[in-house]
Amino acid sequence: MSDVAAVVDDLREESGELDALVGGLGEEAWRRVTPAAGWTVAHQIAHLAWTDEVALLAATEPERFGDEVAKALAAPEAFVDEAADALVAAHAPRALLARWREGRRQLDTVLREAPAGTRIPWYGPPMSVASMATARLMETWAHGQDIADALGVTRTPTARLRHVARIGVRARNYAYAVRGIEAPGEEFRVELRSPDGDLIAYGPEGAAQRVTGPLLDFCLLVTQRAHRSDLAVTAEGSEADRWLSIAQAFAGPPGPGRPPRAEQAEQAVRDEQAERAVRAEQAVRGDR
Numbered sequence: 001m002s003d004v005a006a007v008v009d010d011l012r013e014e015s016g017e018l019d020a021l022v023g024g025l026g027e028e029a030w031r032r033v034t035p036a037a038g039w040t041v042a043h044q045i046a047h048l049a050w051t052d053e054v055a056l057l058a059a060t061e062p063e064r065f066g067d068e069v070a071k072a073l074a075a076p077e078a079f080v081d082e083a084a085d086a087l088v089a090a091h092a093p094r095a096l097l098a099r100w101r102e103g104r105r106q107l108d109t110v111l112r113e114a115p116a117g118t119r120i121p122w123y124g125p126p127m128s129v130a131s132m133a134t135a136r137l138m139e140t141w142a143h144g145q146d147i148a149d150a151l152g153v154t155r156t157p158t159a160r161l162r163h164v165a166r167i168g169v170r171a172r173n174y175a176y177a178v179r180g181i182e183a184p185g186e187e188f189r190v191e192l193r194s195p196d197g198d199l200i201a202y203g204p205e206g207a208a209q210r211v212t213g214p215l216l217d218f219c220l221l222v223t224q225r226a227h228r229s230d231l232a233v234t235a236e237g238s239e240a241d242r243w244l245s246i247a248q249a250f251a252g253p254p255g256p257g258r259p260p261r262a263e264q265a266e267q268a269v270r271d272e273q274a275e276r277a278v279r280a281e282q283a284v285r286g287d288r
Contacts, residue, residue, distance in 0.1 A: 007133040008111050010160045014137050015104050018048075018144040021153065023097065030093040034150040035225075035258060039084065041150055042096060044143045046087035047080065049100035051139060055132060056107045059120050072123055076253055107136070124174060124251040131167075138164045138249055142223035149225075157195045157216045165192055165215055168222030168249040169202045175246045179254055184209070184239045192218050209237035211244065222249040227260040 022030075022045060030042045039047075058065040072079045091099060111133050119126040127135065141164055148155050169190050176183035189207035192200045192215040200215060211218070213233035220226040221233050221244065228244055235241040248255055 004114070004130045004133065005112065007130050007137065007163060008108060010163060011133050011137040011140065012104075012108060013158075014140045014144070014160050017155075017158075018140060018147070019097075019101065021144070021151070022147060025093070025151075027093055029151065032150045034146040036146050037256075038081070039146070040088070041147050042088045042093060043084045044147050045096055045100050046084045046091070048140060048143055049096065049103050050083045050087055052100065052103040052107050052136065055120070055122075055136060056103065056110060058122060059107070059110050059114065059118075059129075059132070062121050065121055069121075069123060072252075080252070122251060134163045134167050135251075138167050138223065141219070142225055142250075145220070145223070145225045159194070159196075161194070161215050161219050162200055164219040164223065164249065165190075165200060166202075168218065168247060171222070171249050172243060172247070174251070175243065175248050175254075178248075178252075179246055181246075186239070188237075188240055188243070190218075209235075209240040209243075211235050211240050222247045224248060224255045224257045227258050230261045 022041065025041065031040050033040055034044055036044070054065070054068055057068065075082070087096060087099070111129055114120075114129045118129050120129065120132045122132070122135075137160065141160070145155070169188075172188065173183040186209060187203045187207055188209040188211060189203040189205060190201065190211045192213060194200060194215045211233065213231065217226075217231040217233050221228060221231055233244060235244050246254070
């Protein structure tokens, strides 16, 4: 089996696992707010549907994809939210789910049939077919984590996380560049322990700058799904330490990340208190 086929198989499995999580949800659950500010479960699936469709466009009609890049450059902080909002506004949950399923089915076929050596344009540097599939898997897993958190579901880590970790390591210099910081010239050593105890390593063994920790925690860090202080990922060396504070595995502007778990809990209490106050005021006015 080729490298492309293997990673596309893993992308299909990752998408299928998330599909199983959302496929049976009622409309109220689709409206549930996720940890991503302003995004519901529906927004998360809308974003995956949109990015799959844009990836399909990049792979099949690169000239038209250039228009999408122009839109992103015109509104770098807003174009992702606007795309998700538009799909949520236009589709009921069942239709949105069907659109995501069809888009990823078409992308699966295109990625498998792409000629060897194909380079696909993207918002960052052009990517190989395997790298595009890896990027789609990373996004699917990360947004799936947001959905799982919103639903109170704990997912079992799988071997597919190695793809997320790999793109996080390979995006090291991009994380510096997107913040206007010169990336260090030296290679880092990254050692991650998978849930079954296997060691996954990148970079030279003797590197002075080192990152170690559980595979799952590293993936949560580079996708900015958890705050560094809540994760068991450690750094040796000043540059490795700085990288862990800015790491991102995704293209685009620097993400705001997630606040520490303690802050999230405090905010949840404040939100609940505010909601109770609103309900009490409505009851007094007879607006129930």
